Amino acid sequence: DMLLNNVELMWCKVGENAGTKYGSEEKEWSVDCICSDKQSSDWVKAKHATKERTNDDGKKFIKLTKNCIKRDGNPAQTIKVIDKHGNDVDPLIVGNGSKANVQYTTFEWDMAGRSGVKAILTALQITDLVEYSGNGTTEFEIEEQPEVALETQDEVF
Numbered sequence: 001d002m003l004l005n006n007v008e009l010m011w012c013k014v015g016e017n018a019g020t021k022y023g024s025e026e027k028e029w030s031v032d033c034i035c036s037d038k039q040s041s042d043w044v045k046a047k048h049a050t051k052e053r054t055n056d057d058g059k060k061f062i063k064l065t066k067n068c069i070k071r072d073g074n075p076a077q078t079i080k081v082i083d084k085h086g087n088d089v090d091p092l093i094v095g096n097g098s099k100a101n102v103q104y105t106t107f108e109w110d111m112a113g114r115s116g117v118k119a120i121l122t123a124l125q126i127t128d129l130v131e132y133s134g135n136g137t138t139e140f141e142i143e144e145q146p147e148v149a150l151e152t153q154d155e156v157f
Contacts, residue, residue: 001122004062004102007033010055012098012132014079014124015091018068027068029079029121033102034061048106048119064104064121080123094124095132101125 010032013019018027032055035043040052040060048062055061070076081089094100103123109116 001103001105002119004033004035004039004064004104006127007035007039007062007100007102009094009098009100009124010034010061010096012091012094012096012124014081014094014121017092021065021067028065029068030063030065031102031121031124032061032063033100034059036060043119046106046119047115047117050116064102064119066121077122079121082123082125083129084125084127089124089126089129091124093129093131093133094126095130097130098126099128101127 012031014029014031018029020026021028034055037060040062043049043062044052053061053063066076066079068076079091081091081094083089101124102121103125104119105122106117106119109118
């Protein structure tokens, strides 16, 4: 397995929040890794992508994915997410801006005269967690609702 070290994560969908593939219903795990210019050009040289990608902020990034379902129809091995000490991290709390080392595996492909080396996301080691807390919380102040007593006080037994 290979590593993409010290990248910044964006749009980390590596748990129950897996997305769907572009133009398809198939589920996939994915993460965008904001990387150095060298990492980006090396990625293309290694044939993991046909061209370099730049996000809206003009930063180079590498998108890594893995299908949730294998070709034979069975569920794929989930993406392992750990911290510096090897402890499991809940993939749903990994927010944009988290720093990580990203592990991937590769396989060569050849189809209709085109070829490349597909990189498949296998694990994330979060080195600096920026916690995502967007699980249904809002900016509104929520007041506690007073508990309604089931029986009224003036009932006589």
